[in-house]
Amino acid sequence: MLTTEAITTTAPSIAPSRTFITDVRARLFLTSFTVLFFELICIRWIPAYIRYIGYFSNFILLSAFLGIGLGILVSRRSWRLPPFPLMLAFLVIYVWRNKIEVRLNSTDVLYYGAGESIAKSEHYLVLPIVILLVTLTMVPLARPLGPLLNALPRLQAYTVDIVGSMAGTATFFAFAWFSAPPIVWFGALTVLLVLLAGPRAMVMGALPLIATLAIVVHLQNHTQWSPYYKLTVEPAAQGTGVIINVNNSGQQTATEIEYKESFYRRVYELFPAQDFKNTLILGAGSGSDTAVALAAGVPHIDAVEIDPKILDLGKRLNPERPYQDPRVTTYVNDGRAFMRNSDKRYDLIAFALPDSLTLTSGFSNLRLESFLLTKEAIVDAKDHLTDDGMVLLYNYYREPWLVDKIAAMMKDVFGQDPYVSTYGGWGRAAVLMAGPKMAELPAALNKPYAELVGRDETRVDVIGEGFYPTVNAPRPATDNWPFLYLRAPVFPKIYVGSLFLLAAIALIGVLIAMPRRALRRFDWHMFFLGAAFILLETKSIVAFGLLFGSTWMVNSMVFFAILTSVLIAILVSSRLRIRRPWILYALLALTLVVNFIVRPERLLFDTPVLRYVVAALMAFTPVFIANVVFARSFRDSDTADIAFGSNLLGIMAGGTLEYFALLLGYRALLLIALGLYMTAALIGRYTPFGRVPITPSNSS
Numbered sequence: 001m002l003t004t005e006a007i008t009t010t011a012p013s014i015a016p017s018r019t020f021i022t023d024v025r026a027r028l029f030l031t032s033f034t035v036l037f038f039e040l041i042c043i044r045w046i047p048a049y050i051r052y053i054g055y056f057s058n059f060i061l062l063s064a065f066l067g068i069g070l071g072i073l074v075s076r077r078s079w080r081l082p083p084f085p086l087m088l089a090f091l092v093i094y095v096w097r098n099k100i101e102v103r104l105n106s107t108d109v110l111y112y113g114a115g116e117s118i119a120k121s122e123h124y125l126v127l128p129i130v131i132l133l134v135t136l137t138m139v140p141l142a143r144p145l146g147p148l149l150n151a152l153p154r155l156q157a158y159t160v161d162i163v164g165s166m167a168g169t170a171t172f173f174a175f176a177w178f179s180a181p182p183i184v185w186f187g188a189l190t191v192l193l194v195l196l197a198g199p200r201a202m203v204m205g206a207l208p209l210i211a212t213l214a215i216v217v218h219l220q221n222h223t224q225w226s227p228y229y230k231l232t233v234e235p236a237a238q239g240t241g242v243i244i245n246v247n248n249s250g251q252q253t254a255t256e257i258e259y260k261e262s263f264y265r266r267v268y269e270l271f272p273a274q275d276f277k278n279t280l281i282l283g284a285g286s287g288s289d290t291a292v293a294l295a296a297g298v299p300h301i302d303a304v305e306i307d308p309k310i311l312d313l314g315k316r317l318n319p320e321r322p323y324q325d326p327r328v329t330t331y332v333n334d335g336r337a338f339m340r341n342s343d344k345r346y347d348l349i350a351f352a353l354p355d356s357l358t359l360t361s362g363f364s365n366l367r368l369e370s371f372l373l374t375k376e377a378i379v380d381a382k383d384h385l386t387d388d389g390m391v392l393l394y395n396y397y398r399e400p401w402l403v404d405k406i407a408a409m410m411k412d413v414f415g416q417d418p419y420v421s422t423y424g425g426w427g428r429a430a431v432l433m434a435g436p437k438m439a440e441l442p443a444a445l446n447k448p449y450a451e452l453v454g455r456d457e458t459r460v461d462v463i464g465e466g467f468y469p470t471v472n473a474p475r476p477a478t479d480n481w482p483f484l485y486l487r488a489p490v491f492p493k494i495y496v497g498s499l500f501l502l503a504a505i506a507l508i509g510v511l512i513a514m515p516r517r518a519l520r521r522f523d524w525h526m527f528f529l530g531a532a533f534i535l536l537e538t539k540s541i542v543a544f545g546l547l548f549g550s551t552w553m554v555n556s557m558v559f560f561a562i563l564t565s566v567l568i569a570i571l572v573s574s575r576l577r578i579r580r581p582w583i584l585y586a587l588l589a590l591t592l593v594v595n596f597i598v599r600p601e602r603l604l605f606d607t608p609v610l611r612y613v614v615a616a617l618m619a620f621t622p623v624f625i626a627n628v629v630f631a632r633s634f635r636d637s638d639t640a641d642i643a644f645g646s647n648l649l650g651i652m653a654g655g656t657l658e659y660f661a662l663l664l665g666y667r668a669l670l671l672i673a674l675g676l677y678m679t680a681a682l683i684g685r686y687t688p689f690g691r692v693p694i695t696p697s698n699s700s
Contacts, residue, residue: 032164067138075146226309337549396427530650
């Protein structure tokens with residue numbers, strides 16, 4: 001991923017006149033750096049201000065790939081395009097003017113809060129406009145890549161591209177690590193644009209860049225940034241605490257426990273808190289769950305929270321000061337990963353309102369808590385219980401079928417109906433309990449679930465309680481199909497519509513961007529290689545998220561490991577001439593089949609080092625072979641820009657196929673990738689190389 005034509009507007013030469021940097025390799029490196037860096041800015045910054053875009057953030061990624069691919073292909077045209085700073089300003093202004101709580105009238109969406117209020121009709125236009133703006137903004141930024149790729153030997157150009165991409169990614173991850181605000185990101189982007197521009201271009205782009213920076217500064221006032229969210233803090237409606245908003249949504253309130261909802265206390269009303277000598281709270285957040293447990297008399301608590309910034313806000317702003325209590329030990333980690341790396345047993349394990357409101361990355365539809373709310377996660381919790389322990393879940397579940405679904409998952413694990421308390425008021429809150437401890441439930445409460453007579457459904461009070469029946473429950477969420485908020489395997493209509501829109505933009509864009517003769521030479525072999533590889537990359541991220549936690553650090557390490565495997569593959573391709581490419585495809589097919597057969601849970605060895613080594617070999621062997629295939633094909637291509645642009649468009653198309661996981665589960669992506677690689681092999685077998693290269697002069 002690369003490319004940039006910072007500010008020039010006409011068909012770019014290798015180094016536009018009067019630029020600060022003219023060396024081809026240096027420009028290619030900085031171009032790659034800038035595009036990856038800007039892509040990550042879009043994925044992180046846009047959803048922070050338009051809430052529901054965060055649950056379509058892989059659409060931002062796909063739009064970016066589409067824009068990069070079109071930018072490379074349009075480099076064969078002599079058109080004048082709007083300069084990147086101007087397009088960037090339009091994008092930023094649109095986000096600024098639409099920084100609203102966008103809602104959709106749909107319950108078939110993968111995020112918290114969908115369908116809770118009536119949506120205005122114009123809300124449905126926000127996602128299409130964002131897709132279009134991101135795509136169009138990327139085109140002028142990526143345009144110089146075509147001539148830059150053609151100016152160097154193929155593998156050398158690819159190496160410089162990957163190194164630049166790694167540097168851009170590393171820089172952005174460093175900013176995230178230190179919780180740098182957006183003005184730092186956009187300031188760094190401005191510096192990169194200046195380095196790639198010349199004095200005249202700087203003058204032309206100065207005004208839109210200044211406007212962009214001014215809006216970014218205005219928007220970030222009174223905000224804090226964690227590795228996952230934009231955070232704002234405001235006084236709570238009751239007490240002396242605060243409300244913590246994440247990405248424009250009120251996620252949690254840190255205030256005195258007397259103002260907390262009654263379902264926080266339900267487990268301690270049914271059982272003596274002193275019985276829970278060792279308690280584990282997963283998703284501890286700003287400390288409310290911990291504060292309630294301490295007030296009830298729980299002797300010791302391990303509080304696990306994935307977001308270090310939210311944990312820090314809890315330490316500083318929660319008036320109950322739960323994290324300062326010597327009975328509490330805090331951990332910054334993914335809840336599932338914490339359990340996997342611990343052999344400690346607990347009397348109570350609480351899944352405390354784990355709604356992340358964000359995806360793990362732009363590369364998949366996984367939310368931060370996806371693997372924390374599966375049947376296998378409940379099994380992990382059961383394995384960490386004492387002989388009289390208990391697993392506890394509570395949240396605002398909003399839909400009756402969601403309570404049914406979780407109750408059925410708990411019954412599958414514990415072999416008994418869970419004990420459920422449901423609440424009135426907004427959101428259909430519920431508390432679900434299961435485990436050996438339930439044998440000690442008072443006899444008066446040991447009864448089937450029933451709604452209370454004369455219940456008040458306007459208040460958050462118990463309106464029904466008992467052992468919950470699980471007849472005709474929806475499909476359970478599993479590690480292979482970790483979609484708790486989907487009632488059944490389905491393509492939600494809003495995703496289907498958005499995917500068709502993206503495909504239409506891609507088709508129209510390719511027809512417009514490519515000259516007719518160049519269009520006839522569109523590289524379908526490279527297209528299918530790109531489509532297959534993005535699925536392979538997605539599956540690797542999902543597998544490592546399952547095995548090691550869906551943390552920002554794990555995702556960063558996986559991404560760097562993939563790019564490192566690309567560099568090694570380039571080295572291998574430059575040293576070895578493999579005359580029988582079918583051998584590579586056969587090895588690739590074999591490794592994909594092995595990955596499909598061997599489920600990730602079989603790699604959960606007790607030793608973390610052994611688990612990492614085996615998982616890395618399983619996940620990255622097909623990635624490495626796939627990169628050798630790509631490097632060989634790119635090396636032998638006669639038109640580097642068309643080959644690379646075709647590959648990026650294939651990546652965009654393959655990214656849309658990831659939504660088949662909603663129907664088939666993530667393991668099925670390996671079979672889809674296998675089919676795409678075999679298609680690429682057949683096309684490569686019957687498509688001759690060595691054709692006369694196309695130049696701008698003969699391509700119209």
